[in-house]
Amino acid sequence: MPSHPSGQRSQQPGTLLDKDAGNQPVKSDIVRILLAVATEAGFPPSEWLPEGLLAIDDHGQIPSLLGYAQACAIIRRAVQDLPIPDLGLRVGIRQDVGHFGVLGLAMFSAQTFGEALRIGIRFAPTTGAMLDLSVQEQAPTAGDDNENAGVAICARMRHPDSMIEAFLCEELFVSCINLCRGLLGSGFAPQRLEMAQPRPAYAADMAMLLGCDIDFDCAENRAFIAERWLRTRMPAHHPDSARHTLALCETQLPPSNAERDIVTAVERLLRLRLGTHPRETEIAAELHLTERSLRRRLHAANTSFREIHDRLRCEAADAMLATSTATVADIGTSLGFSDPREFRRAFKRWTGAPPRPRRATRKSHAARDAHFDQSNT
Known part of the structure; x- marks a missing residue:
């Protein structure tokens, strides 16, 4: 736009x-x-x-x-x-x-x-x-x-x-x-x-x-x-x-929300490992926490390891569908999915639509916006 x-x-x-x-x-x-x-x-x-x-x-x-x-x-x-x-x-x-x-x-x-x-x-x-x-x-x-x-x-x-x-x-x-x-x-x-x-x-x-x-x-x-x-x-x-x-x-005034520190730490570690399908126990160990302690602290921040992991993968997948020419299978592989069908099911669960229709929609909108730009110049 x-x-x-x-x-x-x-x-x-x-x-x-x-x-x-x-x-x-x-x-x-x-x-x-x-x-x-x-x-x-x-x-x-x-x-x-x-x-x-x-x-x-x-x-x-x-x-x-x-x-x-x-x-x-x-x-x-x-x-x-x-x-x-x-x-x-x-x-x-x-x-x-x-x-x-x-x-x-x-x-x-x-x-x-x-x-x-x-x-x-x-x-x-x-x-x-x-x-x-x-x-x-x-x-x-x-x-x-x-x-x-x-x-x-x-x-x-x-x-x-x-x-x-x-x-x-x-x-x-x-x-x-x-x-x-x-x-x-x-x-x-x-x-x-x-x-x-x-x-x-x-x-x-x-x-x-x-x-x-x-x-x-x-x-x-x-x-x-x-x-x-x-x-x-x-x-x-x-x-x-x-x-x-x-x-x-x-x-x-909003609280300082100290709980967000643990969420941020998990996000940073997960973002570095989106292609390797990291486990919660591995992330907990890197944070010098037990898996149980990590779960408890994420629960206090109103989230969970799976929720954070899925959100980051969804955002990354949607960005790649919009901006890259990689195949759906390659995008899934880059996010840790060994089976393209598994990635398609996950993406539909995250967004409500399969990846290919989502990519087509994004391209259609981009073409529409380009037409709007030309008509207003």
């Missing part, structure tokens, strides 16, 4: 788990809204989301928390398979002050917008934000009468994955500017935006929605806020409410 070209990604799907953020829990709001947008566009989850990737109950509800890597995998699948190039914008525009919960109230209660902005960045994890945010002070340049003074809000992925980075940045900036307009009024707009992604076909719509100029193919993803906005006093400032809501925000 125009905003997330597969040729741009710096890593293959699955590498989001190379570090310890893979098992960090995040609120599922972004995924929930994404599913709603896709369904309303005529693409219910049953048509594009692999079985087992996300638990959806009989009422269409999903868990309130997801693993960071799980959420990334769902978004990646949507970006790859859905013909909705401006998906990030559509998800972001649906979020207003109410979607930010207690954090929105804490920002309302701040003394100035600058203080509210820093509160929002500090407690962004309570809202399900999937990017790491930081503030960069922007000093005025000589002779500009403070026109360029203010701050830049920088958004970075925890681990680079340009397949979904554009979606996450578009969703973040649109939803946050919606929030700021809820706090300050409809006249709020950033000075400008810098986006790392290539210029998409819908760039003009994005600029109109955000109310500012946007530069693409930049080194970072940044929103620039003028000093005059930072000095603006919040109309609903109340010291007692501010203290109370900040205390609530503290309680809602």
